[in-house]
Amino acid sequence: MQSLIKMNLSAFNFRDFRLYLLGNLFAINALWMQRVTIGWIAWDLTKSATFVGFIAFINFAPAIITGPLFGVLIDRVNVKKAAQVTQFSLFTISVGFYLFFIFGGLNELFLSVLSLLSGIATSAHNPVRLSLAPRLVNHGSVSSVVSIVAINFNLARLTGPAIAGWLIAVWGLQITLLAQSLLYLPFILMLNLLRPRDQVPLKASKEPFLAALRSGVKHTLSNSLMRQALLITSIYAFLIRGTLEILPVIADGIFAKGAAGLGIVTSIAGFGAVVAGITKVFTQSQKAGEIPKFVIASALLGVALIPLVGLSNTWELTVGYICYLGFAGTLSGISIQTALQMDLPDHFRGRVMSLWTVVNVGATATGAMILGGLSDYIGIPTAFCFAGGLGTVLLLTALLKNR
Secondary structure (H helix, E strand, O other): OHHHHHOOOHHHHOHHHHHHHHHHHHHHHHHHHHHHHHHHHHHHHHOOHHHHHHHHHHHHOHHHHHHHHHHHHHOOOOHHHHHHHHHHHHHHHHHHHHHHHHOOOOOHHHHHHHHHHHHHHHHHHHHHHHHHHHHHOOHHHHHHHHHHHHHHHHHHHHHHHHHHHHHHHHOOHHHHHHHHHHOOHHHHHHHHHOOOOOOOOOHHHHOOHHHHHHHHHHHHHOOHHHHHHHHHHHHHHHHHHHHHOOHHHHHHHHOOOHHHHHHHHHHHHHHHHHHHHHHHHOOOOOOOOOOOHHHHHHHHHHHHHHHHHHHOOOHHHHHHHHHHHHHHHHHHHHHHHHHHHHOOOHHHHHHHHHHHHHHHHHHHHHHHHHHHHHHHHHOHHHHHHHHHHHHHHHHHHHHHHOO
């Protein structure tokens, strides 16, 4: 047990967390497969970087509006039942993609509508998953939970796109859409077995809805660590994660590698993310109340590499750059999330983490749409050079002001 704690794996001592992790692996693979298939369908229908960016935007954008509202709800309701509802919603929408496709109705309009519905369901699920997993262990193992869940998420980010790319290339979209729908089912069943820690009844649960929302915002903005976390998140998510959401443009638009190539670059970003997660687990536990300096430096390097992604005309180099973007984005995300989670009481967890998700997801969605539009308007190399250069200046300025 001592070795587990030293390696920051203490969360594995808890049965419910092990069950959660196993079931969640299937659902996260379904999520990543769906991202690849939706992105590929958007590109295949239009060959437009703008439309690919738009689909990414509407898949993420609902979290900007509904995320904080769901965060308040999660602090008031049974988190296990909320997880069951959101997972079943995601399963139903995935089946919707499959049915519209096999009956020939998955055009630009219905792809947009289903992507929007998926975004709404995901915006509800984000505060659920961020609240549920830490309540399956004791408070001392919360940082372990964050790192291990991130590895689980990014292992699926490695395997899901590779499976989706292979299935699309070999068996076609129909089989791929069916497979990703079925992968949601094990987690739905596994949720029935979980017994999350009860939340202590507090004033927050009795506050009027809007008052509870305001108190969550006030708690977040009154804390200097949380303000810094939101600022750094907004910059790296806009640029690094925004770039990773328009990979169809790079894989097929520049290199003509098709769905298999899209699966490769998405998976290699996942590989970088897995390495980041492992790095966090096997390094010294993060201190409460701080974001490590090497994490900030990693994000800065990732932003500075974005122009090279746009300028590269060599597939192997591009794959390497994207691998590092996956590493930098995930290392930053895990470390910032850990800093926030370690500083939060349970009764604020849903609201504060939903606000972080709003910034993270909102910046990603906006970055994908703007980068996609700029790529169509001024060309991919110029768009990526402009975005990466501006982002480097902004991140450096933000860091200097927050020293």
